[in-house]
Amino acid sequence: MSKQSAVEPPVLGGDDAVAPCCPPLTAGELSAQDAERMAAMFKALSDPVRLRLFSKVASHPGGEACVCDIADVGVSQPTVSHHLKKLREAGLLTSERRGTWVYYAVAPAVVAAMSAMLDLRTTD
Amino acid sequence: MSKQSAVEPPVLGGDDAVAPCCPPLTAGELSAQDAERMAAMFKALSDPVRLRLFSKVASHPGGEACVCDIADVGVSQPTVSHHLKKLREAGLLTSERRGTWVYYAVAPAVVAAMSAMLDLRTTD
Secondary structure, eight states: OTTTTOSOOOOOSSTTOOOTTOOOTTSSOOOHHHHHHHHHHHHHTOSHHHHHHHHHHHHSGGGEEEHHHHOOSSSOHHHHHHHHHHHHHTTSEEEEEETTEEEEEEOHHHHHHHHHHTOOOOOO | OTTTTOSOOOOOSSTTOOOTTOOOTTSSOOOHHHHHHHHHHHHHTOSHHHHHHHHHHHHSGGGEEEHHHHOOSSSOHHHHHHHHHHHHHTTSEEEEEETTEEEEEEOHHHHHHHHHHTOOOOOO
């Protein structure tokens, strides 16, 4: 069990808050702990199939999609489930069961935090 | 050899251009080819030590650092070299030898492209 959920999603202040774990990478040296947390988020997007699934959810109207809408990425259903679980564990997607289907939605604050980390613009 | 350099950096129009490979993830479904390319960039940042090295370069004055300035991340010099090579192969860092030392610099266009991919703001 500990192996499956070793990575905790970042602590967030709310839907629009940027995770306090995620300063821009230009802000200074990362602590080892922050680096672990941030690397886990990038790792969630480091697989092409996972990235396609994430993109399918993100580009779906409302940023939410039924698993039945997004499973067509050329891999088996168990593999799709595995990848969606990884995205959920990394905090990038949330999920909710409604009737027969599970619906996935982008966690905007976490994704915004990742984007902000890579925003290297400076004021000089 | 082919194993080491399977991933090509994205094609860029110039230092300030955003890689044409990298639409925001909300823009639509990713092609399999774009997903491969983008996943490789995220993979480069999916290791905590690599992320710390990248952050050290990015936060160094001028966005450039000598390998002698950044090697203190608690791993051996060959491991540092290995990680810097991976970041270079993914297109996130550039390198230049000057005298004894190799200097690494952030490739701002590639990093900006990654940030833009994760910019999920919509106009609605």
